[in-house]
Amino acid sequence: MLRQVGTLHDITDRRRAEDEARQMQDRITHFGRISTMGEMAAGIAHEVNQPLTAIATYAQACQRLIGTGEFSADEIAEALAHIGAQALRAGEVIRRLRTFVKNREVRRELIEANRLLEDVLTLAQTDARHNGVHISLEAAPRSPLVQADAVQIQQVILNLVRNSIDAMQGVPESRRQIVLRTHVDVEGDVEFMVADRGPGVDPSAAADVFNPFFTTKPGGMGLGLSISRSIIRAHGGKLWCTANPGGGARFFFTLPAITASAGSSQ
Ligand SMILES: Nc1ncnc2c1ncn2[C@@H]1O[C@H](COP(=O)(O)OP(=O)(O)OP(=O)(O)O)[C@@H](O)[C@H]1O
Ligand SMILES: [Mg+2]
Structure with missing residues (x-):
């Protein structure tokens, strides 16, 4: 009898070990699958959409200005400079995403955390203004340093800002505020x-918002948060969300503290 119980235990243990091994295998297969062309194409489509929208907006603004017949060459030149910068950015996003999906590699440079927020503010300002959204910065004193791929981290912050802008479309304009x-x-x-x-x-x-292809938006791809989470994980950080006291959402992510050796390896 005792022997039988022992055997049963052994069987249960073995089954559990087999189950765990299978789950692990599933995860590895999934990881392999999401690194395929399909995921890459979806990722690129998602990330390049923002610079393309900005390019279209600046181009329309130029046409409007020209249509009025009252414009200065400076105004047109400024819009063209924005168009050029956004096009370069789109190319850079594709290049980084391609390397990232292929090797899950993170390019690391030492950057000021606050600088990342300021850059995103510049990139997102047109979109925000267009939607009556006010963005404010609460930057940490003595801007801390992080070791990260700046373009990818900017992309994560942009994805979060874009989601916040989308989420506030139905609220009164006085409430449309984002804090970075x-x-x-x-x-x-x-x-x-x-x-x-x-x-x-x-x-x-x-529980689902970080899953690929989960979306509640008619035109959404459901990729922003899942791409963002894998970028942050590849940097050794975490990405999560909580409720904003007073209503709304708060998304957080961390990037590891710079160690002395990481700093000096630059
Ligand atoms: N700030 C937010 N407030 C409320 N809901 C949010 C917020 N951010 C994300 N969500 C929810 O999480 C879902 C997934 O977000 P995610 O960014 O991954 O995809 P998406 O915005 O729907 O599409 P896209 O691929 O264009 O980013 C959203 O559809 C929305 O339901
Ligand atoms: Mg999104």
């Missing part, structure tokens, strides 16, 4: 926050 914040946490990691005053993440969807 950097902060050094107790472990010395740099924590970034994007907070909005929209309806917040629906509790029934909270």
